[in-house]
Amino acid sequence: MCSSKDARVAIVMGSDSDLPTLKGCIKLLQEFNIKVDVMVCSAHRTPEKASDFAKKAEENGIDVIIAAAGKAAHLPGVLAAYTTLPVIGVPIKSSTLDGMDALLSIVQMPSGIPVATVAIDGAENAAILAVQILSVGYPGLREEMKSFKKKLALKVEEKNQALQSKLVDGKWDI
Template structure:
């Protein structure tokens, strides 16, 4: 049975960034659940969700938060599933506060962290993790990478033509 991915955001204001991850996951036909949970305002719910995520069929949790950005760490503290943090640009520090809050985890509580507002890469990392035990996902990833490479080759050919015209 295919594993699901949970996409948890600390606030509904994060949706503008996070929906990119959901679109990416759905484009790979990965079952996805989306929730708003706060590390600070609903810590019991966040803890309960993470504690039961494996039994609920999840394989990866993606957590997006801005400012203090403790959500990914709180979720990671309550599960053995991989947790991927998306630091959200939500303050006057341009997301650097969220990046540092997400990436600087204590020993024993790892959180894989993508770039500030890096929702697409968070989804792709989740898909790569699931693809370790799902050949169909692995094949879709290989196809996507080949399409990206072909796009670069086409741009290279156009650039070569432009350079020749100079």
């Protein structure tokens, strides 16, 4: 049985300007004790590097790839073309089209080359999806994910209780 500490996710971004969007993703993966590799690689400016990375990712111990890119956003698809590992695409809001260009570039992959896609700037959901994928081979992560989701539910209940406390004599004190 593998420990979740053996789990490894590569986060590849098209530009270092994408890092602020990905910080929550990196932090969340680390909270689950997942090893995280982070790199900048461009599908357009360093295509050989992108191809080489994807072809060797599995033999280098990577389990899941999270790829973030804005504008044309070809990076997730290019990486997916060269590997059988799961690739999660994070469209980055970086242009006058508010990230819709990136979203459509990532989500509209041809048959046979899927990229799981999260919302524009949805890097934390990419981390959660990666943990859920990894939990198939690392059962301890499944239990950690159950605990994580219970904490999310508790936060909602706390917010509801705070809201309900504003109700005074049947009227909202807002």
